[in-house]
Amino acid sequence: MSKSSQNPTASLLSIDNLSVDYEMKAISLRAIHDISFDLLAGQAVALVGESGSGKTTTAMSIAGLLSPNARVNGGEVRYRGTRLPINDDAAMRPYRWSEISVVFQGAMNALNPVHRIIKQIAEPCMLNGMSRDDARARARELLELVGIPADRGASYPHELSGGMRQRVMIAMALACSPSIVIGDEPTTALDVINQAQVLKLLVELRSKFNLALLLITHDLSVVAETCDRVMIMYAGRIVEDGTVAEIFAEPKHPYTRLLIESIPSPAKDKRIIRPIPGDPPTLVKRPSGCPFHPRCPSAMSICMIEDPQLERCGQGRVACHLHRSLRQADKVPVHA
Numbered sequence: 001m002s003k004s005s006q007n008p009t010a011s012l013l014s015i016d017n018l019s020v021d022y023e024m025k026a027i028s029l030r031a032i033h034d035i036s037f038d039l040l041a042g043q044a045v046a047l048v049g050e051s052g053s054g055k056t057t058t059a060m061s062i063a064g065l066l067s068p069n070a071r072v073n074g075g076e077v078r079y080r081g082t083r084l085p086i087n088d089d090a091a092m093r094p095y096r097w098s099e100i101s102v103v104f105q106g107a108m109n110a111l112n113p114v115h116r117i118i119k120q121i122a123e124p125c126m127l128n129g130m131s132r133d134d135a136r137a138r139a140r141e142l143l144e145l146v147g148i149p150a151d152r153g154a155s156y157p158h159e160l161s162g163g164m165r166q167r168v169m170i171a172m173a174l175a176c177s178p179s180i181v182i183g184d185e186p187t188t189a190l191d192v193i194n195q196a197q198v199l200k201l202l203v204e205l206r207s208k209f210n211l212a213l214l215l216i217t218h219d220l221s222v223v224a225e226t227c228d229r230v231m232i233m234y235a236g237r238i239v240e241d242g243t244v245a246e247i248f249a250e251p252k253h254p255y256t257r258l259l260i261e262s263i264p265s266p267a268k269d270k271r272i273i274r275p276i277p278g279d280p281p282t283l284v285k286r287p288s289g290c291p292f293h294p295r296c297p298s299a300m301s302i303c304m305i306e307d308p309q310l311e312r313c314g315q316g317r318v319a320c321h322l323h324r325s326l327r328q329a330d331k332v333p334v335h336a
Ligand SMILES: Nc1ncnc2c1ncn2[C@@H]1O[C@H](COP(=O)(O)OP(=O)(O)OP(=O)(O)O)[C@@H](O)[C@H]1O
Pocket: 022, 023, 031, 049, 050, 051, 052, 053, 054, 055, 056, 057, 058, 067, 069, 070, 218, 282, 283
């Protein structure tokens, strides 16, 4: 769906019909297809879906951090109306850290084990023109901001707990005062208590600095406390998009409904927690028609033939034949 129907003037980031392929030896595999959405200033949007649905590819496209074998095969990303050179690492540098930054999952892999954390937090500031002393002062300030005493800056990553390391990643992401922070599963590697604390920190920092947050997660349960809007991805496409309230109260796509039903909670009767049957498709073997149809409890014959378009619906969008036919049935007069 073209985003011309949305309000581009209010948008900080516009992703328009973005498609990305991964080049393999003999073939090219489409990882995301025709992705379109806007991120508004200060808004928190979640990208949710099972492993392999294309969340990270979408996010890394925006940050210009795609793997060397990735190819943008259509569409564009605009930041404050300017088309981002997402295929050109050097040309993306003025935007990365100072406008758009990323909190990666698994801080232990993302941090350099042989450098003290103060140096690592100061580095993006220096890359953006700060003197060494100013950058170190800023790094100390950022450590305090994320709840780590500034004198722990002398520590090496392995001397910090997992939760503290993830806070260091957040401090790095905020170093150059970006407008957009992308969190790629920022709490996945943490235990439940640290997960909750790091999410709370992200929520606080978001409102303090009016950050736009793009939160990637496979876990819908973290979304309710953190985000305004949710986009559900399946097999490289957005299949449903709506406000958090709308999606939880009245999911329209059967996949969204099943994702919600599969969230465990202490209050929930275990008998109604149902894992989604089957597996998501691989890039090599994508089913015909709607890629969710082999797992969909409501699949109809058209679902096996035709891939449904993402269409506007209420305040959101949905790509589902069932939903479309229900809406059409609604339009038929009872006594026709
Ligand atoms: N560099 C690459 N080369 C080839 N295929 C890739 C590459 N990176 C990702 N893929 C494939 O692209 C698809 C989308 O991957 P992506 O990481 O974007 O999904 P995801 O939803 O973020 O999954 P996860 O939650 O597991 O990180 C997957 O099938 C993945 O195997």
